[in-house]
Amino acid sequence: MERSRWHIVGSGLALLVMLAAFAAAVEPQQAPALDRVSILRDRAHTDELAYARLAHLCDRIGSRPAGSPTYREAVRWAVETLRTDRHQRVWQEPVSVPTWDRGRERCAALAPFPRQLAVLGLPGSVPGSVEAPVVVVQAIEEIGPLAAGRIVVFVPDIPATATAGERYWYFGLPRRDGAAAAARHGAVALLVASTPVHSLGTPHTGAMYYEDGVPRIPAAALASEDAAWLARLAAQGVEVRLQLELESVDRGRVEAANVLAEVPGSEHPEQVVLVGAHLDSWDVGQGAHDDGAGVIHVIETLRLIRELGVAPKRTVRAVLFANEEFGLDGGKAYAAAHGSELHVAAVESDLGAFRVLHFGASGSALQLGWLAQAAAPTGVPIRAGGGGADISALGDGVLQIGVFTDLEPYFDVHHSRADTLDKVDPTLLRDGLAKIAVLVWRLANEPLPAGL
Numbered sequence: 001m002e003r004s005r006w007h008i009v010g011s012g013l014a015l016l017v018m019l020a021a022f023a024a025a026v027e028p029q030q031a032p033a034l035d036r037v038s039i040l041r042d043r044a045h046t047d048e049l050a051y052a053r054l055a056h057l058c059d060r061i062g063s064r065p066a067g068s069p070t071y072r073e074a075v076r077w078a079v080e081t082l083r084t085d086r087h088q089r090v091w092q093e094p095v096s097v098p099t100w101d102r103g104r105e106r107c108a109a110l111a112p113f114p115r116q117l118a119v120l121g122l123p124g125s126v127p128g129s130v131e132a133p134v135v136v137v138q139a140i141e142e143i144g145p146l147a148a149g150r151i152v153v154f155v156p157d158i159p160a161t162a163t164a165g166e167r168y169w170y171f172g173l174p175r176r177d178g179a180a181a182a183a184r185h186g187a188v189a190l191l192v193a194s195t196p197v198h199s200l201g202t203p204h205t206g207a208m209y210y211e212d213g214v215p216r217i218p219a220a221a222l223a224s225e226d227a228a229w230l231a232r233l234a235a236q237g238v239e240v241r242l243q244l245e246l247e248s249v250d251r252g253r254v255e256a257a258n259v260l261a262e263v264p265g266s267e268h269p270e271q272v273v274l275v276g277a278h279l280d281s282w283d284v285g286q287g288a289h290d291d292g293a294g295v296i297h298v299i300e301t302l303r304l305i306r307e308l309g310v311a312p313k314r315t316v317r318a319v320l321f322a323n324e325e326f327g328l329d330g331g332k333a334y335a336a337a338h339g340s341e342l343h344v345a346a347v348e349s350d351l352g353a354f355r356v357l358h359f360g361a362s363g364s365a366l367q368l369g370w371l372a373q374a375a376a377p378t379g380v381p382i383r384a385g386g387g388g389a390d391i392s393a394l395g396d397g398v399l400q401i402g403v404f405t406d407l408e409p410y411f412d413v414h415h416s417r418a419d420t421l422d423k424v425d426p427t428l429l430r431d432g433l434a435k436i437a438v439l440v441w442r443l444a445n446e447p448l449p450a451g452l
């Protein structure tokens, strides 16, 4: 028994040796590099720190709007975490950011009967208390003289076939530009319908902008259910009167920081592969998916690469950007400070910890071809078009890669009180990490084709 078992083990060993020799004969140069890909993937899939660190960021620090004390605490935590991971270089760079406090908010129907509406002010909005009849419009072009003295309510008619990303466009456009368009016609306030695929009475916020020379009117988002009610009443010719109170405070600009860390390249340290996410979030919820998940992807990618014990050929630089949400200040400051360096590629994770569907990339045909080759071991398809808000300031010459996830659950929680840790599946968080870590490792090692 004893002897026969050893015999089987011996035969197995002989077979393994033969297979190894065969593999070495076929691809003698490739084997070690592929091993590192497997190691990264395996370690990412069993990474217990990923979710634990996200839990700390969400539950112990919380939401981290630009210029807030909690953003400063997030910077302190990120620097300490990256130092704990023993990276050679960890540092901060100053970024000037705006600060806006939400304050108390209230929206109520006075007619046809009293009813509270779920509302969330749009950051940047002036405070105000208005009481006025409403006019419901579906698009900016519909705003006309009827808006004078009224609260303009945007409730788009979204095709049933629209994707989550397309639905978001129906919210984003009037959210950003609607207040100025409405004020030009004499409106006294703006309300915009939130447009997730699934809503449970949760309004979604996001940045808005005024125009010089146009009156600044209070602006807020409505839960899609309340917006739909107003639209149905308007369609029936029922006069609706609303009261909107926003007590927001603009606290001006303060100094914040981007957080950076590097694993230096062994052969081409001057060539940078950037992996980034934004450390700020809106003030509601916990910024778990937007963009806590991305922050963890970046921190853990750098740690897993350093812990391979073999330096990448190019420098891998992790960047946690300040204030993506309220003006892209971190991305602009990074590009101003580092734009002249040679960025071979920049990867951004800013679509949460949902299932990764593709890498969306912007670059030349040569760059995209090289990316497809480098990304092959991730198993993630490449699609032309995409990148990330923070890395966009690096300009067209840099290959920019965005991690595109399943946008339906993402936009359901995005910029809302529901973007909390309980919405994060630890397995999907780690699966996204595995794909990003392998991608970044390959981008930092794959030889560049002639002409790139």
Ligand SMILES: [Zn+2]
Pocket: 278, 290, 291, 324, 350
């Ligand atoms: Zn984001």
